[in-house]
Amino acid sequence: MYELFVLGELVTGDKHGYMLQEILKNAGGPYRQISSGTLYPLLSRMVDNGWIHLKLDETGGGKRPRKIYQITDAGQQKFLELMEKPLEFNMDTEHHFHFKMVYFRYVPKEIRLACLEQYLTYLETNLKHVTEFEAEITFYKPEPEKQRLQLMRVLDHRRQMGLTNIEWIRQEIEAVKSTEE
Structure with missing residues (x-):
């Protein structure tokens, strides 16, 4: 999931590691934080795989040059x-879906x-499970x-949350279907 996030963010433009971490902290919400100990080894693996390129930016005026990441072909x-x-x-389905949805404009319809x-x-499927469980509880009336x-x-x-989410997704599907692309 984090590979998708990093590549998606780099599709939008070059970024340094700290910026990627800050964006991910906000995208994941207050209870799903990514640590530097997770992000930077991931970035290193992605460089090793040839998915991103690392360049050093020495124009920042700091003691160390900033590491700027850019996506490769x-x-x-x-x-x-x-x-x-x-x-x-x-x-993780919900988080993974939300990450994908953020980058919808960069993929075909x-x-x-x-x-x-x-x-x-x-x-x-979740709604069906809840509805069936409600029926079971109503029938057996456990103590x-x-x-x-x-x-x-x-x-x-x-x-109720499931019904609301389903309605929203159905509207989104219709909106995407009606686009030109």
Whole structure:
């Protein structure tokens, strides 16, 4: 997922490592932070793979030159491959989808639609699970009653959020379908 982020950001222009880390901190939200100990080894591996190029900028006036990263042709190809790769349905699906969606303008319409359709399937599967679990709880009425009632509130919240997300994604799919590209 972080490879996609780095390549996507470099598609938009050259950046230094600190800037990449700051953008990722904001993109991932307050509870999903990336450390320097994760980002810089990743950048080194990506340089080794030939996906990005490192150049030193000595015009900053500091003691050490800044490391500026730029995407290579191989990196452009890897970015496209990562954007085309189907979403995996797991605990990171939502974050991975959001990272992909940020870079939609850099990929063809069919890749955007495929990603949106995959995410719609993910949301519909989650909603089906919640609905079936609600029906099971309603039928069997497990005890204690107070816990059952609170569980039903939680499931109601999840169902409402799922319905809202599904409606938003369906509208997004229609918007992408109606674009010229």
